[in-house]
Amino acid sequence: MKKLIVVLASIFTCTFISHAAEVDTVVIYSKSMQKEMKCVVIKPSDKQAGKRWPVVYLLHGYSGNYSNWITRVPQLMQHADEYQLMIVCPDGGYSSWYFDSPADPTMRYETHIAKEVPAYIDEHYPTIRDRAARAITGLSMGGHGGLFLGLRHADFFGACGSMSGGVDLFATKNKFDITKRLGDTSAHSDTWRYYSVINLIENYPKDSVAMIIDCGVDDFFFTDNRGLHEKLLRLKIPHEYIERPGAHNWAYWSNAVQFQLLYFRNYFNRRKS
Numbered sequence: 001m002k003k004l005i006v007v008l009a010s011i012f013t014c015t016f017i018s019h020a021a022e023v024d025t026v027v028i029y030s031k032s033m034q035k036e037m038k039c040v041v042i043k044p045s046d047k048q049a050g051k052r053w054p055v056v057y058l059l060h061g062y063s064g065n066y067s068n069w070i071t072r073v074p075q076l077m078q079h080a081d082e083y084q085l086m087i088v089c090p091d092g093g094y095s096s097w098y099f100d101s102p103a104d105p106t107m108r109y110e111t112h113i114a115k116e117v118p119a120y121i122d123e124h125y126p127t128i129r130d131r132a133a134r135a136i137t138g139l140s141m142g143g144h145g146g147l148f149l150g151l152r153h154a155d156f157f158g159a160c161g162s163m164s165g166g167v168d169l170f171a172t173k174n175k176f177d178i179t180k181r182l183g184d185t186s187a188h189s190d191t192w193r194y195y196s197v198i199n200l201i202e203n204y205p206k207d208s209v210a211m212i213i214d215c216g217v218d219d220f221f222f223t224d225n226r227g228l229h230e231k232l233l234r235l236k237i238p239h240e241y242i243e244r245p246g247a248h249n250w251a252y253w254s255n256a257v258q259f260q261l262l263y264f265r266n267y268f269n270r271r272k273s
Helices: 002-018 068-072 076-083 109-124 141-152 178-182 189-195 197-203 222-234 250-272
Strands: 022-030 035-043 055-059 086-090 134-138 159-163 210-216 240-244
Touching: 022 109, 035 068, 035 076, 035 109, 055 109, 055 141, 055 250, 068 076, 068 086, 068 250, 076 086, 076 250, 086 109, 109 141, 134 141, 134 250, 141 159, 141 197, 141 210, 159 250, 178 189, 189 197, 197 222, 210 222, 210 250, 222 240, 240 250
Parallel strands: 055 086, 055 134, 134 159, 159 210, 210 240
Antiparallel strands: 022 035, 035 086
């Protein structure tokens, strides 16, 4: 009986593994920053010939790196299979805030994430090369990045999102190295306004962008996120907004990312039909 259980368990394990999503770690050369950058790519297990996938670009937070998401939320492999999409986790540096920094010409992370990484992914993977099959989101600093890049590159991304995002840079002006990226708030106040999502939405792109914003009520960015939601309502900009119990931590984000991936999957389905 014990042998039978072991055999059945082995068969189940092999079957599960054979159908699990695959994870690649690739190295992408950034011409804009003249250095190599790592990136995680999660591919659905479906090996159907000629199959192409929509892509969700998933950004990490301040002090993080390309491996954070797959290390902290290995369920992403299951989500990639369940929602039939690719998930790409690029490296946004320790504190880039996903800008092309006007204060530091060596920090060209907007160009890298919005152009160089997608160009590599489209060249090396079977993606659907259409804005209606691309979304970008992230957590904390990456939440700002998801909305910032999604809105500024709406001709490329059809949907964008944020989880616990730092959406109002002035609210945390003395933290997270933002001053290093944008310069002093007094001398460069216009720059700070221009790069902050809560102001960027005033120039909502003519190509409408599907948008989802999610933040826990115990998060230190909660007030800013609710403020962004209220401003979007005043401007009559369509979006999905979620607030629920939770703080600025991986317990919250591992749950939030599943909702966001489902939102993007539904968006891809609507645009496909």
